[in-house]
Amino acid sequence: MSLNIAQIRADFPILQEKIRGKQLVYLDNGASTQKPHAVIEAEKYYYEHQYANIHRGVHYLSQIGTDLYENVRKQIRQFINAKHDHEIIFTKGTTNAINLVAYTFGRKFINEGDEIVVTEMEHHSNIVPWQMLCEEKKCVLKFIPLQEDGSISLEDAERLITSKTKLVSVVYVSNALGTINPIPELIAIAHKNGAKILVDAAQAIQHFTIDVRALDADFLVFSGHKIYGPTGTGVLYGKEEILNEMPPYEGGGDMIKSVSFKGTTYNDLPFKFEAGTPNIAGCIALGTAVKYVQDTGIEYIRAYETELLQYATEQLSQIEGLKLYGTAKHKSSVISFLMEGIYPYDVGVLLDNMGIAIRTGHHCAQPVMDHYGIPGTCRASFAFYNTKEEVYVLIEGILKAKKMLS
Amino acid sequence: MQSINDIQDEIIEDFSMYDDWNDKYEYLIEFGKSLPLIDEQYKTEENRIHGCQSRVWLHAELKEYKLYFFADSDAIITKGIVGLLVKVLSGHTPKEIAESELYFIEKIGLKEHLSPTRANGLVSMIKKMKTYGIAFQAH
Numbered sequence: 001m002s003l004n005i006a007q008i009r010a011d012f013p014i015l016q017e018k019i020r021g022k023q024l025v026y027l028d029n030g031a032s033t034q035k036p037h038a039v040i041e042a043e044k045y046y047y048e049h050q051y052a053n054i055h056r057g058v059h060y061l062s063q064i065g066t067d068l069y070e071n072v073r074k075q076i077r078q079f080i081n082a083k084h085d086h087e088i089i090f091t092k093g094t095t096n097a098i099n100l101v102a103y104t105f106g107r108k109f110i111n112e113g114d115e116i117v118v119t120e121m122e123h124h125s126n127i128v129p130w131q132m133l134c135e136e137k138k139c140v141l142k143f144i145p146l147q148e149d150g151s152i153s154l155e156d157a158e159r160l161i162t163s164k165t166k167l168v169s170v171v172y173v174s175n176a177l178g179t180i181n182p183i184p185e186l187i188a189i190a191h192k193n194g195a196k197i198l199v200d201a202a203q204a205i206q207h208f209t210i211d212v213r214a215l216d217a218d219f220l221v222f223s224g225h226k227i228y229g230p231t232g233t234g235v236l237y238g239k240e241e242i243l244n245e246m247p248p249y250e251g252g253g254d255m256i257k258s259v260s261f262k263g264t265t266y267n268d269l270p271f272k273f274e275a276g277t278p279n280i281a282g283c284i285a286l287g288t289a290v291k292y293v294q295d296t297g298i299e300y301i302r303a304y305e306t307e308l309l310q311y312a313t314e315q316l317s318q319i320e321g322l323k324l325y326g327t328a329k330h331k332s333s334v335i336s337f338l339m340e341g342i343y344p345y346d347v348g349v350l351l352d353n354m355g356i357a358i359r360t361g362h363h364c365a366q367p368v369m370d371h372y373g374i375p376g377t378c379r380a381s382f383a384f385y386n387t388k389e390e391v392y393v394l395i396e397g398i399l400k401a402k403k404m405l406s
Numbered sequence: 407m408q409s410i411n412d413i414q415d416e417i418i419e420d421f422s423m424y425d426d427w428n429d430k431y432e433y434l435i436e437f438g439k440s441l442p443l444i445d446e447q448y449k450t451e452e453n454r455i456h457g458c459q460s461r462v463w464l465h466a467e468l469k470e471y472k473l474y475f476f477a478d479s480d481a482i483i484t485k486g487i488v489g490l491l492v493k494v495l496s497g498h499t500p501k502e503i504a505e506s507e508l509y510f511i512e513k514i515g516l517k518e519h520l521s522p523t524r525a526n527g528l529v530s531m532i533k534k535m536k537t538y539g540i541a542f543q544a545h
């Protein structure tokens with residue numbers, strides 16, 4: 001079986017749009033993915049027919065909303081094969097989830113002189129929360145270096161992750177380079193040294209199957225909007241025993257069991273970490289997005305995207321003066337490149353004028369650009385609704401931009 | 407010396423010759439290439455304009471009560487845009503610059519063609535040039 005791309009494209013209304021008079025070619029999926037009609041409709045339907053606040057109302061609508069919301073939690077639990085529903089914490093997204101871990105696990109378990117290890121390919125959201133923690137707790141942030149092809153070496157990881165390491169926080173797939181990191185091996189190294197590990201799956205969850213129990217990840221985070229769901233949604237997975245040890249993050253709403261002027265007792269998992277009214281409609285639509293991906297078949301998505309990546313890499317490599325950044329053996333569907341003597345911004349602006357959406361700049365991963373000594377790259381990132389014809393349009397666009405800018 | 411508005415009108419006329427935005431970009435690119443480079447010593451962090459996706463430097467000098475701007479950017483399209491601003495505002499009195507109303511950006515359609523990130527850079531450039539105008543009025 002293979003994917004019916006024409007049918008899939010018909011499911012995404014925005015792909016029929018014209019931008020600046022040209023047929024949209026959307027290749028900025030690393031920043032955010034487009035939404036299928038089912039996801040848009042799920043959010044709309046909830047607001048039009050089922051909306052009420054959840055977890056507190058005794059009335060019909062509140063119970064409907066609560067059931068829908070909690071069913072998504074079960075669905076996500078199954079999707080990533082977590083052991084318990086309450087190990088799934090709904091967040092605003094990846095950044096929010098990492099900050100939650102930094103503020104709770106970090107403040108309770110990481111002390112002066114302890115070490116946190118990340119890689120040089122992290123995006124800012126997996127650097128800054130740890131820098132803030134290190135400043136406060138006088139702990140040390142270490143970086144596993146980036147190699148020329150955009151991968152990391154396990155020897156470096158072995159050297160840097162030691163008994164002093166309390167947490168390893170590492171991206172599964174680099175948003176800037178597409179590198180797929182050796183997560184099972186990194187988890188084994190972290191655990192061997194008694195450290196916990198957080199896997200940032202923001203660029204992975206939409207591309208291949210993730211099984212948190214098979215991986216033995218302590219934490220795993222992702223954003224809803226990168227897996228065809230709404231913005232402002234996301235997930236923090238954590239092992240029950242670790243989440244139970246962590247203090248709450250924000251106060252108020254569902255995280256409370258009882259409050260008096262003498263003090264407060266906190267709610268149990270997962271509500272302990274879900275203060276305030278959550279993005280109910282967004283979470284329900286996230287469930288629809290995950291179902292869409294599951295129904296399509298994530299193994300077929302992976303196979304198709306791999307084929308598309310190989311094709312695009314071959315085609316782009318043939319352009320004279322084009323250099324690829326991130327040529328690791330294991331890659332997801334991200335291609336970063338630069339045209340010799342041409343600033344990425346200029347290429348992005350001209351492609352935009354042709355209806356082609358790519359990302360230019362440092363992609364919120366400035367240390368990666370510093371490593372290569374470049375200001376940024378042009379990045380084409382593919383989803384399973386992209387086609388080889390669109391790769392061809394991209395190539396034509398790059399050649400035209402090159403001619404205009406040379 | 408042409409007034410600020412005369413120069414703006416001239417640019418609007420130049421751009422009106424092109425229907426296609428590719429041609430307008432070609433014009434901007436060529437214009438960017440023709441912009442005299444800023445002296446390397448002025449490419450400092452202090453002279454850098456923030457808010458642009460690319461790096462932009464702007465240096466101003468006052469000579470005989472008139473302000474002259476010198477600019478550069480890594481990106482050629484940005485350089486073209488800042489070049490247009492330099493062309494419009496350079497060589498006028500600080501008061502004229504501070505009080506100028508830059509209508510050409512909207513008239514040539516440049517603003518609507520720029521994403522907010524890029525438009526923010528444009529706004530930062532104009533703000534910086536006008537700030538120089540205000541600051542030098544005291545001299």
